[in-house]
Amino acid sequence: MNKNFLKVVFSELVRVGTLPLRLLPIKKNRILFTGLTGGNSYDYSCNPKYLYEYLRDNCPGQYEYVWVVSDKAKYSFLEEEGVKLCKHFTVSSFPMLLTSKIIVTNGSYAPWFPFRKKQYVINTWHGGGAYKKVENETPSADWATRKRAEFCANNIDLFLASCRTQEEQMIKTTYRYKGDILREGTPRNDKMVKGEMGEAMAKVKAHYHIPDNGRIVMYAPTYRKPSISVELDSDKLLEELNDLDGMTLSKLLGVEHGSLTETEPIQWYFFNRYHRYQDDDMNVKVKGEHIIDVLDYPDMQELLCATDILITDYSSCVWDYMLLKRPCFLFVPDKEEYTERTGFYVGLDEWPFDQADTLDDLIEYVKEYDDTTTYVNIEDHLNKLGSYEQGKCCRQIAKRIEKESEKRL
Secondary structure, eight states: OOHHHHHHHHHHHHHHHTGGGGGSOOEEEEEEEEOOOSSSOOSSOHHHHHHHHHHHHHSTTTOEEEEEESOGGGGHHHHHTTOEEEETTOTTHHHHHHHEEEEEESSSSTTTOOOOTTSEEEEOOSOOSSOBOOGGGSTTOOHHHHHHHHHHHHTOSEEEOSBHHIIIIIIIIISOOOSEEEOSOOGGGHHHHTTOOHHHHHHHHHHTTOOTTEEEEEEOOOOOOOSSOEEEEHHHHHHHHHTOOHHHHHHHHTSOGGGSOTTSOOEEEEEEOOOTTOOTTSOEEEEOSSEEEOTTOSOHHHHHHHOSEEEESSOTHHHHHHTTTOOEEEEOTTHHHHHHHTOBSSOGGGSSSOEESSHHHHHHHHHTOOHHHHHHHHHHHHHHHTBOOOSOHHHHHHHHHHHHHTSOO
């Protein structure tokens, strides 16, 4: 039976089953956070994490915080901060979900959980820009998939937009959302836009024991099951990177290579960040002897801040990384198939990065990288999509939350 149809049915069952809980009073100062569920992911991450930390640091004692997570033991540090934890899809989580005045989600719960009208649901979403199409806009989307999207739109009170194109093509058109939109970018990118990345960079390097002269290239492919094998040879790529001349390195790293002493040559490290739904059937793989698996690292934004070169494909992480104005390359041997199966809001040819069909092409693009041209292309792209990222999203949401929490119930 169609899984999306089952989700629609499940949503109705939840609505009926939670009717008694809807008599409980809503707590005006209670804010509940939830990240994406499913796959190999950390609940405490993405936009909800960055908004929570802003509120925690800037609104002390003003709110009661709740996080819905998969494994409560993993987040004991939140309990030490006074946060209440509850587990996804448990009976004990439903009272919290239905009595919190403010709900902050980056996509989960909104498509199926029937929140109350007097609650205020903020959908921060989990991807910036307007790139690969979301499920209900793909050619394979069916009635049940679109029904869930309609329910989601009606279940949200505030939708965050990273750019004008995302607002127009995804939020308003795909989801048919007609509610309030905050045009201030995304919480997880506030620090990146303001250049406050030093702490994140140091944290990642310390975690993986990367020395000061170490530089990171990260591969972060998106989820799909191509009919052809998409395989990246990390050892060959590292060999080529370690042999680059000083001029090329200066363009790639944005620094004068001459500032590094001869006794401390640059050493490259390869990070592999598979998608959280990665499985053996994905047919997207990395081979090599010097791979550092970073799938278990909880914060993708911190990894991006520490990354000197990003290699991806159709992932919306290009939007976040673009804000850093660093080298990014698309490894897309299956681009024709992916375009046909999934499609894009903004086509690949409009992205400001080189597209490689083979590893040799990728290496050649790295060697020929022109930082000035890339910077101009990125700026043009951000302007064309109408970027809303200004580094003040958390502050603006905090104002909305304060206003909503003061309203009479």
